[in-house]
Amino acid sequence: MQKSLSVSEYSSILLENAVNEFSRLPGIGKKTALRLALHLLREDAHHAQALAQAITQMRDNILLCEKCYNISDTKLCGICSNPKRDENTLCVVADLRDVLAIERTSTFNGLYHVLGGVISPVEGISPSDLHLQALVDRTQKESFNEIILALPATIEGDTTNYFIFKQLSAFKGKITSISKGIAIGDALEFADEITLSRSILNRTPFTAL
Amino acid sequence: MQKSLSVSEYSSILLENAVNEFSRLPGIGKKTALRLALHLLREDAHHAQALAQAITQMRDNILLCEKCYNISDTKLCGICSNPKRDENTLCVVADLRDVLAIERTSTFNGLYHVLGGVISPVEGISPSDLHLQALVDRTQKESFNEIILALPATIEGDTTNYFIFKQLSAFKGKITSISKGIAIGDALEFADEITLSRSILNRTPFTAL
Numbered sequence: 157m158q159k160s161l162s163v164s165e166y167s168s169i170l171l172e173n174a175v176n177e178f179s180r181l182p183g184i185g186k187k188t189a190l191r192l193a194l195h196l197l198r199e200d201a202h203h204a205q206a207l208a209q210a211i212t213q214m215r216d217n218i219l220l221c222e223k224c225y226n227i228s229d230t231k232l233c234g235i236c237s238n239p240k241r242d243e244n245t246l247c248v249v250a251d252l253r254d255v256l257a258i259e260r261t262s263t264f265n266g267l268y269h270v271l272g273g274v275i276s277p278v279e280g281i282s283p284s285d286l287h288l289q290a291l292v293d294r295t296q297k298e299s300f301n302e303i304i305l306a307l308p309a310t311i312e313g314d315t316t317n318y319f320i321f322k323q324l325s326a327f328k329g330k331i332t333s334i335s336k337g338i339a340i341g342d343a344l345e346f347a348d349e350i351t352l353s354r355s356i357l358n359r360t361p362f363t364a365l
Numbered sequence: 366m367q368k369s370l371s372v373s374e375y376s377s378i379l380l381e382n383a384v385n386e387f388s389r390l391p392g393i394g395k396k397t398a399l400r401l402a403l404h405l406l407r408e409d410a411h412h413a414q415a416l417a418q419a420i421t422q423m424r425d426n427i428l429l430c431e432k433c434y435n436i437s438d439t440k441l442c443g444i445c446s447n448p449k450r451d452e453n454t455l456c457v458v459a460d461l462r463d464v465l466a467i468e469r470t471s472t473f474n475g476l477y478h479v480l481g482g483v484i485s486p487v488e489g490i491s492p493s494d495l496h497l498q499a500l501v502d503r504t505q506k507e508s509f510n511e512i513i514l515a516l517p518a519t520i521e522g523d524t525t526n527y528f529i530f531k532q533l534s535a536f537k538g539k540i541t542s543i544s545k546g547i548a549i550g551d552a553l554e555f556a557d558e559i560t561l562s563r564s565i566l567n568r569t570p571f572t573a574l
Contacts, residue, residue, distance in 0.1 A: 177420075191391060
């Protein structure tokens, strides 16, 4: 009964540190952070080691692809360096999660260009914060036939689409945009009005599959 | 365009490792894990370092208090080693989160005993998996006047309460249990039937505050 320091709320500074660090992550509050830390304490020690190591190694060694700004372990990402990809089609996305999402559909075999966001005056993201100049450069150096704009269906996405469209005035190929409308499997009554009105305005010729 | 390895789904093995490790944590799926990993990539590198270090240090150095089995940075936890705590009252809880919860209320100034769970045949937790013998030993060595059973208000909690009560037959002091009933601020109509019937059966003399 020697010490009577004012002890941390968690009766352990070590636990408190871990909880604090976990709770800096997005969507993780103090309660969840505590649950995660206690889970690591209950589990075998190598789980905690593996997590810590994976975090450190990722943060220290990961790169952005020199060409498309997708994340990569090598200078050129696996998509840019894959000779089987169609080098004539470029898909412009806001975020690297969008690359993952599109890759998961297996319907696109071209290359990507990751902007790193969309133009948003509200959030203080201007064109110069994005990999837009690099996009323009690529369209001059590489031989694309088509550039697909696959940005979010938001005002910011539309603004960025328009900005890119203007920037690419010298581009000779097609510039297309992903279609917007009601989601597959959705009933019309549950679609919001703007989506529904867009999907009527942008109706396409019917083709029997 | 040299390499065309089959690349990880995340276009980076480093990212994939981090996602996999995060998604082993309870309540964290692949999508959330990806969000966490990408957050660490976007943020300053020292955030990722701090998280990794906090995890490692916690896992490597944290102890269980020799007396009460609360987690601790030292052999005796801050509560057991605090001479200002009332050494005559012992509160038996299932989990160290319960210690935190009770400490937050500032209504208890005694000592704790953390069982590490409750007896649960369904989950295969038998009395020998819990710090029950240590509890019996403590009641013989230390000078408690009262032992408060603060286990969960579940069948398993009740079973464990009963088991402890039997084990402590030699204990001369009071054995009490936290009260159960409708939560403060709750309307009766929203309380479940079992809670409401318990709170009628266990009614207490009215005292004007």
